Amino acid sequence: MKKKYRKLIWLFLPALIIIFVGLQWNTWFINPPEPAYSPSQAPDQILLTWSDNAANSRDVTWQGDTITKSGSLELLDDSNVADTVRYQSTSRIIKTSGGASAFFRVGMKNLTPSGSYKYRVANGIHWSEWYNFKMAAKSDSLFSFLYFGDVQDSVNGKTGEIFHKAAENLPNAAFMVFIGDIVERPHNAYWAEWFRAGGKLFKTIPVIATPGNHEFYKGLIQKLDQRWSAHFSIPQNGPPNFHESACYWDYQNTRFISLDSNGIQSIPSALEQRRWLKSVLETTNQKWIVVIMHHSLYSTTRGHDYFYLRTLFKPLFDQFNVDFVLSGHDHVYGRAAHLPNDFNKGKQGPVYVVSHTSPKFYDIGFSDKMDKMATNTAMYQLFDVGKDSIRFRAFTFDGTYFDGLTIKKDAEGNRSVIVNSPPSSAEYLKPSERFLRKSSKNEVDRYFKDLEEWEKTK
Numbered sequence: 071m072k073k074k075y076r077k078l079i080w081l082f083l084p085a086l087i088i089i090f091v092g093l094q095w096n097t098w099f100i101n102p103p104e105p106a107y108s109p110s111q112a113p114d115q116i117l118l119t120w121s122d123n124a125a126n127s128r129d130v131t132w133q134g135d136t137i138t139k140s141g142s143l144e145l146l147d148d149s150n151v152a153d154t155v156r157y158q159s160t161s162r163i164i165k166t167s168g169g170a171s172a173f174f175r176v177g178m179k180n181l182t183p184s185g186s187y188k189y190r191v192a193n194g195i196h197w198s199e200w201y202n203f204k205m206a207a208k209s210d211s212l213f214s215f216l217y218f219g220d221v222q223d224s225v226n227g228k229t230g231e232i233f234h235k236a237a238e239n240l241p242n243a244a245f246m247v248f249i250g251d252i253v254e255r256p257h258n259a260y261w262a263e264w265f266r267a268g269g270k271l272f273k274t275i276p277v278i279a280t281p282g283n284h285e286f287y288k289g290l291i292q293k294l295d296q297r298w299s300a301h302f303s304i305p306q307n308g309p310p311n312f313h314e315s316a317c318y319w320d321y322q323n324t325r326f327i328s329l330d331s332n333g334i335q336s337i338p339s340a341l342e343q344r345r346w347l348k349s350v351l352e353t354t355n356q357k358w359i360v361v362i363m364h365h366s367l368y369s370t371t372r373g374h375d376y377f378y379l380r381t382l383f384k385p386l387f388d389q390f391n392v393d394f395v396l397s398g399h400d401h402v403y404g405r406a407a408h409l410p411n412d413f414n415k416g417k418q419g420p421v422y423v424v425s426h427t428s429p430k431f432y433d434i435g436f437s438d439k440m441d442k443m444a445t446n447t448a449m450y451q452l453f454d455v456g457k458d459s460i461r462f463r464a465f466t467f468d469g470t471y472f473d474g475l476t477i478k479k480d481a482e483g484n485r486s487v488i489v490n491s492p493p494s495s496a497e498y499l500k501p502s503e504r505f506l507r508k509s510s511k512n513e514v515d516r517y518f519k520d521l522e523e524w525e526k527t528k
């Protein structure tokens with residue numbers, strides 16, 4: 071390149087960077103003010119979850135106004151209804167620019183395997199209705215769970231329909247996993263919307279979650295909304311600086327590991343999570359390992375690529391034979407089941423799934439890593455975990471079976487993947503109207519060329 075052109079580039083580059091940062095300033099750094107809200111006197115935003123041993127404990131968290139200083143929970147064992155156990159909870163006040171709420175939490179310990187229970191909670195004298203929940207059988211190695219990607223619904227949205235359809239499709243779900251971006255913004259109105267959408271399900275089936283970027287306040291250093299750890303009673307076994315956002319839990323024969331991908335905002339925070347992940351992987355003898363993290367190692371959105379996550383975590387996922395990595399963030403469905411294991415040569419790498427339940431659809435980025443992809447639809451996923459196999463199924467918003475596979479694992483840990491995926495409609499690979507409107511002819515041509523090339527590899 072000629073010297074004078076190089077000079078020109080160096081002259082204009084800082085100006086271009088300043089203009090770009092200026093255009094992105096609001097998106098990156100400005101938090102829209104939270105509208106004023108008043109929490110109710112009666113218990114609200116009640117959630118069944120856990121923080122201790124999933125086999126014999128459950129937690130309940132709920133919200134109330136700041137006048138009530140103490141909360142109560144009454145627990146009834148269906149096999150011994152004469153004996154009500156009463157728990158007390160102190161309040162944790164959380165103030166935001168929109169208002170202040172009290173949050174309560176009770177941990178119920180020593181619950182019986184296969185036990186069936188009822189509970190209700192109170193703020194002072196204001197009691198909720200009774201809710202049921204069931205514990206898993208001790209020797210039962212088979213269980214099912216639901217996996218939902220980003221929600222980010224608007225107030226009075228329709229995402230609740232997908233939660234309920236999924237629960238109807240898997241009536242014995244042991245718990246629900248959410249992969250972050252539950253709320254559009256860290257505002258009470260959006261939390262209230264998520265609870266409204268979940269309704270009774272969230273009070274009767276345990277919910278456990280990993281945070282996404284929308285649960286963080288924007289800024290040079292992003293901060294997690296305090297309501298996250300008030301709602302989700304996170305198992306306290308994460309890395310020291312991520313006790314509110316990263317954790318692991320064992321359920322029957324499976325270790326679940328939740329990484330805080332949005333909390334990786336510096337090299338030390340990345341290395342801290344990596345060190346912790348390694349220790350959690352090398353100390354488990356569980357048959358199955360499932361990792362949940364908001365951002366994916368293999369992005370499905372046009373223009374997204376979280377290469378640093380691949381650098382950090384893929385070697386460990388391969389070394390310790392992780393079975394599934396479940397993600398969100400991209401608002402495009404993708405599933406990769408045939409990636410090589412770079413550490414244990416000859417074995418398969420994890421199955422990677424990216425999904426969302428949101429009414430917002432992003433532009434698909436065709437990835438040769440993905441065996442199946444979809445945009446223009448929200449999805450939900452079901453898992454049936456057995457002694458020697460895991461069955462995974464993905465459904466579209468209208469309940470159509472879209473994708474599925476079964477992983478089988480022998481006694482030596484060798485895995486095979488049997489895909490059971492019906493042909494899908496071209497509708498799910500179409501560019502959005504928005505993309506067609508905003509893009510140049512070259513970009514649109516490029517889209518269809520990428521699609522053609524991706525389809526050739528399938």
Ligand SMILES: [Fe+2]
Nearest residue numbers: 251282283399
């Ligand atoms: Fe996200």
